[in-house]
Amino acid sequence: MARWSLTVNGKPYEVEAEADMPLLWVLRDLLGLTGTKFSCGIGVCGACNVHLGGELVPSCSISVSAVNGRKVVTIEGLSKETTHPVQQAWLEEQVSQCGYCQPGQIMAAAALLEKIPRPTDADINRVMARTLCRCGSYPRIRKAIQRAAALGGKP
Amino acid sequence: MNSDHSPARREFLVTTAAAGTGLLLAFSLASCARSASSDRGSKDFQPNGWLRITPDNRITVFVDEAEMGQGVHTALPQLLAEELEVDLTMIEVEQAPVDNSVYGWQSTGGSTSIREGWERFRQAGAVAREMLIAAAAQTWQTPAEACVARDGVITHIAGERRATYGELAAMAAQMPVPGNVRLKEPGDFRLIGKSQPRVRGEDALNGSARYGVDVDIPGLLVATIVHCPVFGGRAREIDSKKALAVSGVRQVVEIDSGVAVVADHFWAAAKGAGALDIVWDFGANADISSRTIRQLFSRHADDFAGMEQELAVALAGADRKIEAEYHLPYQAHATPEPMCCTVHIHDGICEVWSPSQKPSEVQAVAARFSMSSAEYLLQRAKNKLLKHSFDSVRVHNTLLGGGFGRRLKSDFVMEAVQIAKAAEAPVKLIWSREQDIQHGYYRPASLHRMTAGVDENGSPVMWHQLAVGASDYGSPYYDIPVSGGSTVDVNTGVPTGPWRSVSHSWNAFVVEGFIDELAAHAGEDPLAFRLRLLKRQPRLKAVAEMAAEKAGWGEALPQGHHLGIAIHPGFGSYVAQVVELSADKTDGIRIHRIVSVIDCGRVVNPDTVLAQMEGGILFGLTATLTSAITIRKGRVEQSNFHDFPILRIDETPPIEAYIMPGEESPGGVGEPGVPPIAPAVVNALYAASGVRIRELPVTMDKLFS
Numbered sequence A: 001m002a003r004w005s006l007t008v009n010g011k012p013y014e015v016e017a018e019a020d021m022p023l024l025w026v027l028r029d030l031l032g033l034t035g036t037k038f039s040c041g042i043g044v045c046g047a048c049n050v051h052l053g054g055e056l057v058p059s060c061s062i063s064v065s066a067v068n069g070r071k072v073v074t075i076e077g078l079s080k081e082t083t084h085p086v087q088q089a090w091l092e093e094q095v096s097q098c099g100y101c102q103p104g105q106i107m108a109a110a111a112l113l114e115k116i117p118r119p120t121d122a123d124i125n126r127v128m129a130r131t132l133c134r135c136g137s138y139p140r141i142r143k144a145i146q147r148a149a150a151l152g153g154k155p
Numbered sequence B: 001m002n003s004d005h006s007p008a009r010r011e012f013l014v015t016t017a018a019a020g021t022g023l024l025l026a027f028s029l030a031s032c033a034r035s036a037s038s039d040r041g042s043k044d045f046q047p048n049g050w051l052r053i054t055p056d057n058r059i060t061v062f063v064d065e066a067e068m069g070q071g072v073h074t075a076l077p078q079l080l081a082e083e084l085e086v087d088l089t090m091i092e093v094e095q096a097p098v099d100n101s102v103y104g105w106q107s108t109g110g111s112t113s114i115r116e117g118w119e120r121f122r123q124a125g126a127v128a129r130e131m132l133i134a135a136a137a138q139t140w141q142t143p144a145e146a147c148v149a150r151d152g153v154i155t156h157i158a159g160e161r162r163a164t165y166g167e168l169a170a171m172a173a174q175m176p177v178p179g180n181v182r183l184k185e186p187g188d189f190r191l192i193g194k195s196q197p198r199v200r201g202e203d204a205l206n207g208s209a210r211y212g213v214d215v216d217i218p219g220l221l222v223a224t225i226v227h228c229p230v231f232g233g234r235a236r237e238i239d240s241k242k243a244l245a246v247s248g249v250r251q252v253v254e255i256d257s258g259v260a261v262v263a264d265h266f267w268a269a270a271k272g273a274g275a276l277d278i279v280w281d282f283g284a285n286a287d288i289s290s291r292t293i294r295q296l297f298s299r300h301a302d303d304f305a306g307m308e309q310e311l312a313v314a315l316a317g318a319d320r321k322i323e324a325e326y327h328l329p330y331q332a333h334a335t336p337e338p339m340c341c342t343v344h345i346h347d348g349i350c351e352v353w354s355p356s357q358k359p360s361e362v363q364a365v366a367a368r369f370s371m372s373s374a375e376y377l378l379q380r381a382k383n384k385l386l387k388h389s390f391d392s393v394r395v396h397n398t399l400l401g402g403g404f405g406r407r408l409k410s411d412f413v414m415e416a417v418q419i420a421k422a423a424e425a426p427v428k429l430i431w432s433r434e435q436d437i438q439h440g441y442y443r444p445a446s447l448h449r450m451t452a453g454v455d456e457n458g459s460p461v462m463w464h465q466l467a468v469g470a471s472d473y474g475s476p477y478y479d480i481p482v483s484g485g486s487t488v489d490v491n492t493g494v495p496t497g498p499w500r501s502v503s504h505s506w507n508a509f510v511v512e513g514f515i516d517e518l519a520a521h522a523g524e525d526p527l528a529f530r531l532r533l534l535k536r537q538p539r540l541k542a543v544a545e546m547a548a549e550k551a552g553w554g555e556a557l558p559q560g561h562h563l564g565i566a567i568h569p570g571f572g573s574y575v576a577q578v579v580e581l582s583a584d585k586t587d588g589i590r591i592h593r594i595v596s597v598i599d600c601g602r603v604v605n606p607d608t609v610l611a612q613m614e615g616g617i618l619f620g621l622t623a624t625l626t627s628a629i630t631i632r633k634g635r636v637e638q639s640n641f642h643d644f645p646i647l648r649i650d651e652t653p654p655i656e657a658y659i660m661p662g663e664e665s666p667g668g669v670g671e672p673g674v675p676p677i678a679p680a681v682v683n684a685l686y687a688a689s690g691v692r693i694r695e696l697p698v699t700m701d702k703l704f705s
Helices: A023-030 A085-092 A102-115 A121-128 A138-150 B007-018 B029-035 B038-043 B072-084 B113-140 B165-172 B241-245 B266-274 B290-302 B307-317 B359-370 B373-386 B411-423 B433-438 B503-522 B526-532 B538-551 B606-626 B677-689
Strands: A002-008 A011-017 A049-052 A055-058 A071-073 B045-048 B051-053 B059-063 B091-095 B147-150 B153-156 B162-164 B221-226 B234-239 B249-255 B258-263 B277-281 B320-328 B340-346 B349-354 B393-397 B427-430 B446-454 B460-468 B482-488 B562-570 B573-584 B588-599 B655-659
Touching (some): A002 A023, A011 A023, A049 A102, A055 A102, A102 A138, A138 B606, B045 B165, B051 B113, B072 B091, B072 B113, B113 B165, B162 B165, B221 B411, B234 B258, B241 B249, B241 B266, B258 B266, B307 B446, B340 B359, B340 B411, B349 B411, B359 B373, B359 B411, B411 B427, B503 B677, B538 B573
Parallel strands (some): B460 B482
Antiparallel strands (some): A002 A011, B045 B051, B249 B258, B340 B427, B562 B573, B573 B588
C-alpha cells in the first residue's frame, strides 16, 4: 500500500491503495464518487470514462499510480447544476434510457467538443464509437452532440 | 415492518377497506405509510398505494414497476397525474416498497406496465381527486359539483375559495373512499398522449442516479464471484491461500453456485478472485458445444414422430411443398450494469438492495436463503393464507442499469444472501463482466423446420413450424387455411431465460423470413404478398402499408439499394419495419435507413414510445449483425464486449420511427421493436443478393460464400 494524491473535480484527495488499483475503483470505492460506472473492466465500453488532464480515458484501465499528482474530472464535476451544454443537450433530446452508460457518453461528448467544437458525423463516430449503449440511445446521442455544438459546446 | 403508522391510522384503513372499495384501494395505505415519516403520518393523504399528499403540498407517486430505461417512472405517474389534475413537475416519484399485500406480485416484464397500469394508475388519481373535492366541499359547505380540481388546487366554481391539495390532505384522508369513479374522456386529456420529459431525467446526466452497484451503507464489504466455467459444475477443491494474501481480501466463501471473495472494495475482491486456485468438477455438461447442440436439435426434429403423416394430410390440397430450416444462436442480455445485489442481515431482518425486474421474487428468495428451512416454510404458509409478503425481508428496488429480461432471475440475490450470511457483515456482490457474459440465462438457441403447401397461384394453403429448442412457435396471423406449429423442448444444459421480446425474437425471424420465401416462390412483391394475406389483420396491414409508404416501397432507390420488410404483432401492439441496405463484397453490408411503424393503441408518452422503438431496433440489430453466444466444452466462448460486441454509434443507421395514431387500449412498447428487425434485414439482403439467410447472426461469409 502506498499513498497517492490526486485532484478530482478541483478537490485534492489523498488515498491509500495498491499501485495497480484502477482509478475507477479509487473513485467509486475509496472516494464514494459513484457517478463513474463499472461495466466491462477492460477499457472497451466507455461506461467509466473520465477526463484525465483534459484527455478522455476509461478509468477502469488506468491505475492510481499513473494518476498520482494529476487532475481528474468525473461526471460529478462536469458542471455544478447539470448546466454543461452537453448535459443540457442530452436533456433536450431526451437521450437517456436506463442511463447507466450516460455519464461515460457525456464525458466522451464533452471531450470531443472541447477538441472539435463543430464535429462532423465522422468525428462523432470516431470518438463516440468507444462508448457503448445497450439501450440504443445512439441516434439521440448524435443529435444531442450536434445540439451541444450549436450551444457552443463548452461551459 | 408495519411499525411506522399509528393505531389510529390502522383504524382508518380498516374502515375504508370495509367501505367496499375493492381490491385496488382496500388496505393499501399500510405500505405507503412506511415511506411516510411517522411524525406527520396521520395528516398525510394516502388514498391508495400509489399516492401520498402531505400537508406541505408534496405529492408523491409510488411506482410498483421497475425502471430500467423503458420510462415507467414517467409514464405511469403521467396516468395518475392526468386524473389528479397535476403536472409532472408538481410530483415526486418513488419506487414503491415491495409488498404483495398492496401491489400484488411485483414483476416487470412482458411489456405490461402501461397495459396493466392504464386503469390502475388513472383510478388511483381519480379517487384521490374526488376525495380532495369532497374535502373541499365539506369545508366550504358547498356541493362537490361546485368544486373543480386543477393544477394541484381545488377551486370553488364561483372563484371565491381555493385550497391546495396539501391544505386539504388531512381532511381528504377522512373522506370515504368512493367506490365508482368516472375517468376522464380521452378528449379531455391534458397529459396523456403528450410527450413528457423523463422524471428526474437529469440524475443520469450528473452522476446522481443510484443503481444497484452504487448502494453504500456503513460497514459495507464488497464481494465478487467465480462460477464453474462449465454449466452445472462445482468446485471440488479450493485453495484460497493466494486470494487471502491479496491486500484488502477478507474471506473466501463457497456458496451453492460458486466461490465468492469478500473484500474491502471491488478491486481487492476481483484480484482475489483471480488468485483463487480451484479444481472444478465439471459435471455432466463438459462435452456440449454449439455443434453438438445443433446436432441434438436436428435429431429431435428428425424424430418428431407423427408429423410427417399429419403434414402429408394437410398438404393434400397443395400444388407444391416448400421447406426451409432456420437457426438462431444463444443470446446474452449484456446489461450495462453487471449483476449485483447488496444484503444486510440485522435485527432479525434481511435487507436487500437489488436492481431487479421481479422484486417480489427477490423477497421470496431472500427469505428462503436468510431463514432456516422450518422458519421459511412456516412463513410461506402464513403468507399464502394472508396474501402477505415476508415481513422479515425488506427489499429496496434500485434503478436498473438495463434489464432486458435478465433481471427477472434472482440468482444473484440468492448469492448475495448466502455471502452476507457467511461474512456476517453487509455485503455488496458485484459480478465481473466476464461472469455476466458467461453465466447468464440466455435467449435459447433453436432450430425451426418450416413447411408450407402452396396452390397453383403460389398462395399458401398450409403452414407448419416445427420449433426445436424453443418454448413456442409463432402464432399465425396470415390468412392460411391450415396453419399451425409444434414445439420440442430440449434440455441442452445451457441455462435459458426471457430475453427482450422472448419467443417473438425467434418467431418473427422464422415466420417473416419464410413468408418472404413464399412470396419469392410465388414471384410476387413481398409487400403485396403479405397484404393480401392480412385481410383479417387490419391493424397489422395498416402498419405494413404505412411503413412501406414512408420507406418509398416501389419507388426508385439509389443505385444498389434494396428494401426488405417484416411485420409482427405482439404484446398488444403491431409493428412493421422496412430496411434499406446495400451489400457487396468490398463494402460489406451497409444499412442506409430503417423505417419503423408501431400501432400501440392509445399512446401515453409518445417520445418514450419512439425511444423504445429506436432502442428495440438497435438491440435486435446487435443480435442480427454482430453478436452471438456460442458454446464449447460446456462453456460460453465469449467473455466481454470485445467478443460479444454491442452495436456502436458508427454502426447505427438512421432510424425513422413513426407511431400510428390509435384509440384502442394501450399496447406494450418495450419489446415490440425488437422482433421485426432481424427478418427485415435478411429479407432486404435477399432482395440485394438473391441469397436467403436462415441463420443468425448475418455474416459476410453467409452472404458471399
